[in-house]
Amino acid sequence: MATPIDFYFDFSSPYGYIAAEKIDALAARHGREVRWHPFLLGIAHKVTGGHAPIGVALKDQYYKNDFKRSARFHGVKFRLPSKFPIASVAPSRAFYWLDAKDPARAKELALALYRAFYVDDVDISDPEKVIGVCAKLGLNAEEVRASINNPAIKELFKTEVDRVIARGAFGSPYFIVDDEHFWGVDRLDQIERWLAKGGF
Amino acid sequence: MATPIDFYFDFSSPYGYIAAEKIDALAARHGREVRWHPFLLGIAHKVTGGHAPIGVALKDQYYKNDFKRSARFHGVKFRLPSKFPIASVAPSRAFYWLDAKDPARAKELALALYRAFYVDDVDISDPEKVIGVCAKLGLNAEEVRASINNPAIKELFKTEVDRVIARGAFGSPYFIVDDEHFWGVDRLDQIERWLAKGGF
Numbered sequence: 001m002a003t004p005i006d007f008y009f010d011f012s013s014p015y016g017y018i019a020a021e022k023i024d025a026l027a028a029r030h031g032r033e034v035r036w037h038p039f040l041l042g043i044a045h046k047v048t049g050g051h052a053p054i055g056v057a058l059k060d061q062y063y064k065n066d067f068k069r070s071a072r073f074h075g076v077k078f079r080l081p082s083k084f085p086i087a088s089v090a091p092s093r094a095f096y097w098l099d100a101k102d103p104a105r106a107k108e109l110a111l112a113l114y115r116a117f118y119v120d121d122v123d124i125s126d127p128e129k130v131i132g133v134c135a136k137l138g139l140n141a142e143e144v145r146a147s148i149n150n151p152a153i154k155e156l157f158k159t160e161v162d163r164v165i166a167r168g169a170f171g172s173p174y175f176i177v178d179d180e181h182f183w184g185v186d187r188l189d190q191i192e193r194w195l196a197k198g199g200f
Numbered sequence: 201m202a203t204p205i206d207f208y209f210d211f212s213s214p215y216g217y218i219a220a221e222k223i224d225a226l227a228a229r230h231g232r233e234v235r236w237h238p239f240l241l242g243i244a245h246k247v248t249g250g251h252a253p254i255g256v257a258l259k260d261q262y263y264k265n266d267f268k269r270s271a272r273f274h275g276v277k278f279r280l281p282s283k284f285p286i287a288s289v290a291p292s293r294a295f296y297w298l299d300a301k302d303p304a305r306a307k308e309l310a311l312a313l314y315r316a317f318y319v320d321d322v323d324i325s326d327p328e329k330v331i332g333v334c335a336k337l338g339l340n341a342e343e344v345r346a347s348i349n350n351p352a353i354k355e356l357f358k359t360e361v362d363r364v365i366a367r368g369a370f371g372s373p374y375f376i377v378d379d380e381h382f383w384g385v386d387r388l389d390q391i392e393r394w395l396a397k398g399g400f
Contacts, residue, residue, distance in 0.1 A: 048258045058248045058370050062381055069380075072400055073390050170258050180269075181262055186386035190273050200272055 004033040005191075008164050008174040010041040011088035011124060014067040014078065015185040017114040019173035021076045022188060024107070030195035036099075036107055038092040039164040041172050048170045070185060077119045086117070086125035089157075090148055094130050096157050097147035098139070105137075112137055204233040205391075208364050208374040210241040211288035211324060214267040214278065215385040217314040219373035221276045222388060224307070230395035236299075236307055238292040239364040241372050248370045270385060277319045286317075286325035289357075290348055294330050296357050297347035298339070305337075312337055 005027050009016030020036075027034045064080060071078030091113045099106035116122035116133045123129055127148050134144040147153050168181060175182040175191060180199070182191050193200055205227050209216030220236075227234045264280060271278030291313045299306035316322035316333045324330055327348050334344040347353050368381060375382040375391060380399070382391050393400055 044258075058244075058368060062368070062370070062383060065381070066383070069390065069400075073393065168258060168262070170262070181265070183262060183266070184386065186384065189389065190269065193273065200269075 002032055003178055004035045006037060006167070006176040007034050008037045008039055008167075008169040008172065008176075010172040011038055011091040011110075011113060011117070012085040013041060013172035014080075014118065015070065016172040017078070017118050018071055018074050018076050019175075019185045019188065020111055020114055022074060022185075023173075023175070026188060026192055027195070029192075032195060035103070036095075036110060037160060037164055038088070038095050038110065039161045039169065039172075040088060040092070043161050044165050044170045047165055074185070074188075077115075079119060079121060081117055081121050081123070083123050083125070086123065088125065090127040090130045091124045093148045093153050093157050094134060094144055096160060097144070097150070097153050100156070109134065109137060109139075202232055203378055204235045206237060206367070206376040207234050208237045208239055208367075208369040208372065208376075210372040211238055211291040211310075211313060211317070212285040213241060213372035214280075214318065215270065216372040217278070217318050218271055218274050218276050219375075219385045219388065220311055220314050222274060222385075223373075223375070226388060226392055227395070229392075232395060235303070236295075236310060237360065237364055238288070238295050238310065239361045239369065239372075240288060240292070243361050244365050244370045247365055274385070274388075277315075279319060279321060281317055281321050281323070283323050283325070286323060288325065290327040290330045291324045293348045293353050293357050294334060294344055296360060297344070297350070297353050300356070309334065309337060309339075 005023070007019065007023050009020060024034050067080060068078055091110075094113075095106050095110055098109050112133050113124050113130065116129070117124045122133070124133065127145070130148065131141050131144045135141045167176065169176075171183045173183075173185055175187070177191060177194055180194060182194075205223070207219070207223050209220060224234050267280060268278055291310075294313075295306050295310055298309055312333050313324050313330065316329070317324045322329050322333070324333065327345070330348065331341050331344045335341045367376065369376075369383075371383045373383075373385055375387070377391060377394055380394060382394075
């Protein structure tokens, strides 16, 4: 089996959400697995001097339209949440807590969290809302609540964020395929060709 | 005939170059013409607080690879010029001088300038190099030299840049199709679907 694809994303990122809906099926078409790594784009931006593409007047309107259009282009449901962008610490900690036990279920949880945020307008920066999404997947609410506040999980997440940034990810979504880096949901077409041809 | 597509680009922009090689054929497949508008991304960046994607350590390496890979993806020849990025005032003025007389030839000139820069490593920020490219197309060297320094052409170009920014372009390439805005050579696929379906 070829090396898994690494997929880096921030739970606040619309393009990360669209990518999350597409990347596993794309990889599977070429016999690849995907490892998911939520991280905090804000920490990466401190390193790169970047910023979220929101809050700059000229670009704001463009991006809000492009989020929706790109979702339609990829056949993914999307609604701009009432509160946006959000801090994504709570959903990320819940992810890593579950990922340590069961990576496949952690992906299901990530998708459920993304859909709660981008389809049902649930504010997943709120730990209680994260717990609610987890409960719907049959996870124990008390266990999730404890995990989000567990110092070991907090530390694990910090370490993961540092590792992601050390690998070079500075945007969301970000992909590493073998040693090739791809940034953006608009690089899915290049990733597909890369996998089909073994590079190009 | 449907409204022409507006195509905005900076002569220093690699993604603008790739788009210049593709946009007219794409538009023609859907019965559309394209109007070309070189502008100065630096002026737009003053408005938006953006910056060229070069000079930030983490991103530098990514972009230099992505320029080349995106060119290969689109089947366009590309070599990172020795001097990059460059000031693009001289090629833009030559473009608008010719555009006022013959828009079709101005496009030919734009492509010749882009190819000189991105294939043959000619520094087109140098007015004499721009004159050399023009001469190869059969344009009169003295006339081009005079036009680059002509106050009326300088003023025309300034007005064009202001108009481009007023329409909302903040990146290169940038496209306006009817009233829909698309930023990036990685939106060509969305533009193609938009033209094919009359929106989506």
